Amino acid sequence: MKKYTIAIHGGAGAIPKIIPEDQKKLYFAALEKILKYGENLLKKGKPALRVVELVVNKFEDCPLFNCGKGSVFTFAGDHSMDASIMDGRNRECGAVTGIKRIQYPISLAKDVMTTSKYVFLNGKGAEEFAKELGYKFKNQKYFFTEKRYEQWKRVQGSDSTSLDHNAEFAAAPKGTVGAVALDIHGDLAAATSTGGMTNKKWDRIGDSPIIGAGTFADNSTCAVSSTGEGEEFIKNVVAFEVHALLKYKNVSLKEATDEVIFKILKKGIGGLIAVDKIGNFALPYNTLGMYRGVATSKGVFEVKIWE
Amino acid sequence: MKKYTIAIHGGAGAIPKIIPEDQKKLYFAALEKILKYGENLLKKGKPALRVVELVVNKFEDCPLFNCGKGSVFTFAGDHSMDASIMDGRNRECGAVTGIKRIQYPISLAKDVMTTSKYVFLNGKGAEEFAKELGYKFKNQKYFFTEKRYEQWKRVQGSDSTSLDHNAEFAAAPKGTVGAVALDIHGDLAAATSTGGMTNKKWDRIGDSPIIGAGTFADNSTCAVSSTGEGEEFIKNVVAFEVHALLKYKNVSLKEATDEVIFKILKKGIGGLIAVDKIGNFALPYNTLGMYRGVATSKGVFEVKIWE
Numbered sequence: 205m206k207k208y209t210i211a212i213h214g215g216a217g218a219i220p221k222i223i224p225e226d227q228k229k230l231y232f233a234a235l236e237k238i239l240k241y242g243e244n245l246l247k248k249g250k251p252a253l254r255v256v257e258l259v260v261n262k263f264e265d266c267p268l269f270n271c272g273k274g275s276v277f278t279f280a281g282d283h284s285m286d287a288s289i290m291d292g293r294n295r296e297c298g299a300v301t302g303i304k305r306i307q308y309p310i311s312l313a314k315d316v317m318t319t320s321k322y323v324f325l326n327g328k329g330a331e332e333f334a335k336e337l338g339y340k341f342k343n344q345k346y347f348f349t350e351k352r353y354e355q356w357k358r359v360q361g362s363d364s365t366s367l368d369h370n371a372e373f374a375a376a377p378k379g380t381v382g383a384v385a386l387d388i389h390g391d392l393a394a395a396t397s398t399g400g401m402t403n404k405k406w407d408r409i410g411d412s413p414i415i416g417a418g419t420f421a422d423n424s425t426c427a428v429s430s431t432g433e434g435e436e437f438i439k440n441v442v443a444f445e446v447h448a449l450l451k452y453k454n455v456s457l458k459e460a461t462d463e464v465i466f467k468i469l470k471k472g473i474g475g476l477i478a479v480d481k482i483g484n485f486a487l488p489y490n491t492l493g494m495y496r497g498v499a500t501s502k503g504v505f506e507v508k509i510w511e
Numbered sequence: 512m513k514k515y516t517i518a519i520h521g522g523a524g525a526i527p528k529i530i531p532e533d534q535k536k537l538y539f540a541a542l543e544k545i546l547k548y549g550e551n552l553l554k555k556g557k558p559a560l561r562v563v564e565l566v567v568n569k570f571e572d573c574p575l576f577n578c579g580k581g582s583v584f585t586f587a588g589d590h591s592m593d594a595s596i597m598d599g600r601n602r603e604c605g606a607v608t609g610i611k612r613i614q615y616p617i618s619l620a621k622d623v624m625t626t627s628k629y630v631f632l633n634g635k636g637a638e639e640f641a642k643e644l645g646y647k648f649k650n651q652k653y654f655f656t657e658k659r660y661e662q663w664k665r666v667q668g669s670d671s672t673s674l675d676h677n678a679e680f681a682a683a684p685k686g687t688v689g690a691v692a693l694d695i696h697g698d699l700a701a702a703t704s705t706g707g708m709t710n711k712k713w714d715r716i717g718d719s720p721i722i723g724a725g726t727f728a729d730n731s732t733c734a735v736s737s738t739g740e741g742e743e744f745i746k747n748v749v750a751f752e753v754h755a756l757l758k759y760k761n762v763s764l765k766e767a768t769d770e771v772i773f774k775i776l777k778k779g780i781g782g783l784i785a786v787d788k789i790g791n792f793a794l795p796y797n798t799l800g801m802y803r804g805v806a807t808s809k810g811v812f813e814v815k816i817w818e
Contacts, residue, residue: 295746301716302633322715323742326609327634329714407636408629409608416723416748435630439602441723444748445755452759 206388207501208246209483212239212259214269214495215379216431216475219509221493228509231268231495235507238262239497242383243505252385252393252427253291253314260287260310260395263381267349269495271381272307275347275399277356283347285399286413287313292392292421299413302327305341306334310397313413324413347399351376359403378402380412382429384421384479388501392481394419394427394443401434410434416444423481425450426457432474432491440468446478461486513695514808515553516790519546519566521576521802522686523738523782526816528800535816537575538802542814545569546804549690550812559692559700559734560598560621567594567617567702570688574656576802578688579614582654582706584663590654592706593720594620599699599728606720609634612648613641617704620720631720658683659709666710685709687719689736691728691786695808699788701726701734701750708741717741723751730788732757733764739781739798747775753785768793 214235223231242259246252264272275283287309288299298317301324303309312334316325325333331341355376380398387393396419398412411417411434418434420443421427428443437443442464449460457480465475465488475489477496485504487496497507521542530538549566553559571579582590594616595606605624608631610616619641623632632640638648662683687705694700703726705719718724718741725741727750728734735750744750749771756767764787772782772795782796784803792811794803804814 297746320713321742322711322713323745324716324721326714326716329712333713404629405636406627406629406640407633409631409633414631414721414723415745416721416751420748435628438630438722439604441727441748441751444723444751448752448755448759452755 207483208386208388209479209485209498209500210239210242210246210255210383210385211477211479211485211487211498212242212383212496213429213431213475213477213487214263214381216489216491216494217378218491219493221510231509232507234266234268235495235497239499239505239507242385243499246385246387249388251389252387252391255385255387256383256393256395257289257310257314259383260381260397261308264308264310264397269381270378270399271397272309273347274349274352276352276378276402278400279403279405281356282344283399284407285309285397286409287397288413288415288419289313289317289395290393290415290419290421291317292423292427295422297323297415299324299415300330301409301413302407303330304344305331306339307342307346310395312339323415355402379431379474380418382431382477384427384429384477386479386481386483390423390481392421392423392427392479394421394429396429411437411442414438416441418443420444420447422447426478426480428476428478430474430476431494436469436473442469442476446476450480457484457486461488465490514790515693515695516786516792516805516807517546517549517553517562517690517692518784518786518792518794518805519549519690519803520736520738520782520784520794521570521688523796523798523801524685525798526800528817538816539814541573541575542802542804546806546812546814549692550806553692553694556695558696559694559698562692562694563690563700563702564596564617564621566690567688567704568615571615571617571704576688577685577706578704579616580654581656581659583659583685583709585707586710586712588663589651590706591714592616592704593716594704595720595722595726596620596624596702597700597722597726597728598624599730599734602729604630604722606631606722607637608716608720609714610637611651612638613646614649614653617702619646630722662709669710686738686781687725689738689784691734691736691784693786693788693790697730697788699728699730699734699786701728701736703736718744718749721745723748725750727751727754729754733785733787735783735785737781737783738801743776743780749776749783753783757787764791764793768795772797
């Protein structure tokens with residue numbers, strides 16, 4: 205059997221261990237289902253680029269995670285999503301920000317990559333591009349979920365972008381989702397999608413649509429997807445930093461990602477998932493927890509939130 | 512006298528050598544004036560971060576360059592500007608995209624850095640933030656220049672984002688502007704500002720507001736500002752790549768920037784300006800020309816378009 209590895213994340217943050225049991229089960233079940241789906245695609249020989257897109261689509265359909273359907277509310281009370289995707293074979297990439305009416309922002313990012321001469325499209329312009337491609341628009345109601353609305357109501361009108369310490373609310377993923385994969389053809393790809401930050405103001409853009417910060421892939425090194433406080437990931441160009449450490453310092457994937465998450469970034473900032481060109485994986489985080497999973501052709505199949 | 516270096520650029524591209532003489536003189540005079548202004552600020556001991564902002568403000572006031580007042584027209588016939596700035600002391604940074612009514616986008620980027628908890632603000636939200644800070648808005652007429660309008664009229668309604676081979680039009684800077692500096696205190700900073708791409712569609716975002724691609728600064732290595740086909744600079748995370756080569760391969764600034772401009776990027780894509788922590792400078796480009804200048808405490812004072 206040919207070698208493959210897939211890693212996924214559903215956001216990092218101050219996830220308390222005292223989440224109600226039934227809720228915990230929901231998260232584990234969702235992560236397992238999405239990971240299994242991605243692994244099966246890789247087993248069938250699907251290319252990494254397609255697999256990370258399809259896996260992120262599953263996250264975008266799932267109201268448990270902060271992307272697509274489950275996106276959090278902005279300060280203005282609407283939803284605004286960002287996404288980016290990158291092909292390790294040739295560094296081709298696509299990204300979108302400020303998306304309000306598209307079910308699958310990651311697929312729009314992929315279409316920016318494959319059918320436009322641009323890399324990064326913004327808000328209304330990106331949706332106009334989608335319209336020309338025949339995308340069907342969702343209205344904002346599609347993105348309404350009771351849980352997200354309650355979260356937002358608690359901070360609405362304030363300058364706070366964080367939530368209180370109620371375990372159930374604190375557990376709700378607020379970061380991003382992402383997938384990275386090495387396929388059986390030896391190709392790498394990475395994808396990241398997010399509903400942004402609860403109560404964010406001024407059309408803030410985080411790291412998720414930023415190539416080099418939120419997403420990076422290069423067949424010569426690795427594929428990376430980040431999650432956490434986007435500002436810190438932008439400043440430190442995190443995804444590309446992992447690539448640079450592998451390329452120029454010739455360290456292992458574990459050493460490179462530990463360097464970034466535990467030395468370059470401060471504690472409590474976030475995490476990342478990474479797969480290298482020979483199928484090694486790393487899923488480090490410096491927050492209390494990170495929703496994540498990894499599966500490989502060597503029989504690894506793990507889904508975790510903490511330790 | 513303490514050591515300083517400043518480098519500026521006014522865009523790279525297929526600038527024909529047959530520009531009319533009077534026009535050529537205008538460009539050289541503008542670059543000299545702006546460079547002299549920046550050098551004097553450094554001589555007086557002003558911090559690099561403030562100097563790169565003020566120097567870019569001068570570009571943003573000058574209708575000859577594609578930023579601020581001189582910004583090109585989008586497909587929709589309006590103006591849409593991007594900018595980013597970074598402080599080498601602590602990697603603090605700020606960026607804005609889709610700015611339509613602000614005279615100095617680089618100063619708004621700096622205010623995002625210094626007065627918000629965010630790094631990157633988008634369009635209307637960024638202008639709302641500006642309003643809260645008391646910025647006065649310009650109407651779109653302020654950004655109207657006859658030359659830019661004529662340029663746009665030639666490609667309006669078409670899918671072309673490039674211009675014809677008329678020397679005068681081809682010479683008009685279409686890229687970005689930028690400044691990088693090492694101040695007498697030993698600190699580095701970088702700033703980049705742009706009016707985008709003539710006739711750009713779908714609210715395309717280029718590399719200018721992307722930390723790591725268009726702009727990067729770190730006191731441990733260098734400060735970089737990019738100009739050219741933004742998509743290629745995003746894919747290759749150009750500004751941070753220069754930093755990574757210095758940091759991990761321990762090569763000279765010339766070697767690092769040559770590697771990026773002549774090996775990683777294809778011919779005809781663009782250029783960059785860079786200053787390292789001991790005041791070395793490099794201004795490589797792989798296009799026909801790049802509007803640029805450099806001044807140092809060792810008496811260098813040069814302004815060039817070609818060779």
